[in-house]
Amino acid sequence: MSFPFPIRKIIHVDMDAFYASVEQLDDPNLRGKPLAVGGGSIRGVVSAASYEARKFGVRSAMSGPMARELCPELIFVPPRFGRYKEVSKAIREIFLNYTDLVEPLSLDEAYLDVTENKIGFPSATIIASEIRKQIKEKIQLNASAGISVNKFLAKVASDINKPNGQKTIPPEEVIDFLEGLEIKKFFGVGKVTRDKMYRLGIFTGKDLKEKSEEFLTTHFGKSGNHYYKIVRGIQASQVKPSRIQKSLAAERTFRENISSEIFMMDRLDNIATEVENRLQKQNLAGKTITLKIKYSDFTLQTRSKTLNHYVRDKSLILETVKELLFQEKMKDSVRLLGISISNLNNQDREKLTNTKDPPSIDVQLKLDF
Incomplete structure (x- = not known):
């Protein structure tokens, strides 16, 4: 049987309600109760919610007052990122017992390529189950996992049997799975793109597959080519242990809304000072400067400018930020400001860490997945 995509054995591990679960782990009094990590004040925002809180509709990025309105019994605890990093490091050590090809996406999720692994075991499904078991036994936290032939499919699969479950999409089931998948569940398809696809009559993977590459690129630009390939199970992206940093940012949420540009500057x-310190600490510089503005009604706006040269000095960053700030009139008072630097000077530092060719796409026997 031939498959129109490279065959690898990829696992996506996603910790269940990670921040909230760590808080419940460390404080037994919080277990089984609706919990939100973040602030419950009028300026507060939910960073993470336990599954007990999610039953009431509480979600991350929701305002504290709205979350409390949905769940009056909701308990708020401040985030402890130092602790989350400590636990994340312990989880990563478990991953490394099975493969060196580990690509962290954040503190609570990562891709693992186990096509060739340290224990010489052929089944990625059993490896994923063993990893989840190890995390539970050693760290007392639950994890979910997705297993398939590429990163996209593994990411989608990890969400199917959450919490504390896993899903395998073996090679011979990939096409049928993608054709039956609701378009809103395609990883990377956000609300705006989803609604646009709906207007074009695209509701499932099968609908997407029926559209030509020309049609998709006409309506979605470069992303159209990605959608054309991904719905056919084609993705070349490899698991890279050293993910190159694409940007660096700092931001602040204010206790009271700001309406004066002078106060904003x-x-x-202060934010530019923090950005400068981080750039210098990591020996980085960038060409693209972006100003992030969140208004009092929670709408978000970004303004960017790309320079002809790399910058890291605060004075040069602030000069561009000031230009962006006064680029157009504010539509409302502001609750958050941020500065990010991208188009960094580290592009040449990335090394190919996963250059082995995937197994032949002409597979005659069913793989042990």
């Missing part, structure tokens, strides 16, 4: 001065 004062806050941006």
Whole structure:
């Protein structure tokens, strides 16, 4: 049987309600109760919610007052990122017992390529189950996993049997799975793209597959080519242990909304100082400067400018930020400001860490997945 895509054995491990679960792990009094990591004040925002809280509709990025309205019994605890990093490091050590090809996406999720692994075991499904078992026994936390032939499919699969479950999409089931998948469940298809696809009559993977590459690129630009390939199970992206940093940012949420550009520049001065310190610490510089503005009604706006040269000095960053700030009139008072630097000077540092060719796409026997 031939498959129109490279065959690898990829696992996506996603910790269940990670921040909230760590808090419940460390404080037994919080277990089994609706919990939100973040602030419950009028300026507060939910960073993470336990599954007990999610039953009431509480979600990350939701305002504290809205979350409390949905769940009056909701308990708020402040985030402890140092602790989350500590636990994340312990989880990563478990991953490394099975493969060196580990690509962290954040503190609570990562891709693993186990096509060739340290224990010489052929089944990625059993490896994923063993990893989840190890995390539970050693760290007392639950993890979910997705297993398939590429990163996209593994990511989608890990969400299917959450929490504390896993899903395998073996090579021979990939096409049928993708054709039956709702378009809103395609990883990377956000609300705006989803609604646009709906208007074009695309509701499932099968609908997407029926569209020509020309049609998709006409309506979605470069992303159209990605959608054309992904619905056919084609993705060349490899698991890279050393993910190159694409950007660096700092931001602040204010206790009270700001409506004066003078006050905004004062806050941006402090944010630019933090950005400069981080750039210097990592020996980085960038060409693209982006100003992030979140208004009092929670709408978000970004303004960017790409320079002809790399910058890391605060004065040069702030000069561009000031230009972006006064680029157009504010539509409302502001609750958050941020500065990010991208188009960094580290592009040449990335090394190919996973250059082995995937197994032949002409597979005659069913793989042990």
